[in-house]
Amino acid sequence: KNQVEQSPQSLIILEGKNCTLQCNYTVSPFSNLRWYKQDTGRGPVSLTIMTFSENTKSNGRYTATLDADTKQSSLHITASQLSDSASYICVVTFSGGYNKLIFGAGTRLAVHP
Amino acid sequence: EAGVAQSPRYKIIEKRQSVAFWCNPISGHATLYWYQQILGQGPKLLIQFQNNGVVDDSQLPKDRFSAERLKGVDSTLKIQPAKLEDSAVYLCASSRRQSETQYFGPGTRLLVL
Numbered sequence: 036k037n038q039v040e041q042s043p044q045s046l047i048i049l050e051g052k053n054c055t056l057q058c059n060y061t062v063s064p065f066s067n068l069r070w071y072k073q074d075t076g077r078g079p080v081s082l083t084i085m086t087f088s089e090n091t092k093s094n095g096r097y098t099a100t101l102d103a104d105t106k107q108s109s110l111h112i113t114a115s116q117l118s119d120s121a122s123y124i125c126v127v128t129f130s131g132g133y134n135k136l137i138f139g140a141g142t143r144l145a146v147h148p
Numbered sequence: 149e150a151g152v153a154q155s156p157r158y159k160i161i162e163k164r165q166s167v168a169f170w171c172n173p174i175s176g177h178a179t180l181y182w183y184q185q186i187l188g189q190g191p192k193l194l195i196q197f198q199n200n201g202v203v204d205d206s207q208l209p210k211d212r213f214s215a216e217r218l219k220g221v222d223s224t225l226k227i228q229p230a231k232l233e234d235s236a237v238y239l240c241a242s243s244r245r246q247s248e249t250q251y252f253g254p255g256t257r258l259l260v261l
Contacts, residue, residue, distance in 0.1 A: 078252025079239075079252050081250075081251075126190075136193065136250070140190045
């Protein structure tokens with residue numbers, strides 16, 4: 036069954052600290068993996084996208100990694116800011132057909148001053 | 149470039165009533181998606197349109213949900229009659245093509261009492 040699991044479910048960190056969010060998937064075949072940021076009351080916004088041949092992708096203070104062999108991805112946030120408080124959703128594109136997106140449940144991050 | 153527009157932003161109805169949501173995708177985007185996001189979960193695809201044709205509606209509860217995109221531009225999603233478990237955020241997204249990044253609207257938050 037094609038699934039995406041994320042951990043932790045929620046996380047609280049202090050402003051300025053780093054954190055890493057995890058994503059494990061069983062989607063096969065897959066064409067790419069995305070990390071989305073969803074602020075409260077807003078729609079998700081794409082942060083990074085990686086194909087199966089890419090190991091890492093950065094977007095400012097956000098760095099995503101992908102290990103296609105172990106089917107794991109991580110999102111590392113450096114020097115967190117209060118505005119990083121949001122849900123981070125890992126999304127894997129199932130390419131066995133018409134490119135269906137499989138969403139994780141997300142990690143809810145709270146950055147405290 | 150204008151983003152994906154959705155209305156209304158909030159809706160409160162009683163069970164067994166009907167409700168309709170509207171979405172206007174980014175201009176030129178051929179693919180349009182409707183998602184249901186229950187609190188604490190990732191979005192679940194309800195229906196995907198390619199222009200005015202349905203690509204995937206396998207997870208749409210067809211006994212009560214319907215959607216259309218008659219002219220291949222904006223779309224409406226209807227629930228008739230609503231149940232308590234339909235309380236969720238309904239997200240609309242669009243992409244230029246099926247395999248490309250999806251851009252999400254702000255969502256419609258539905259509460260069924």
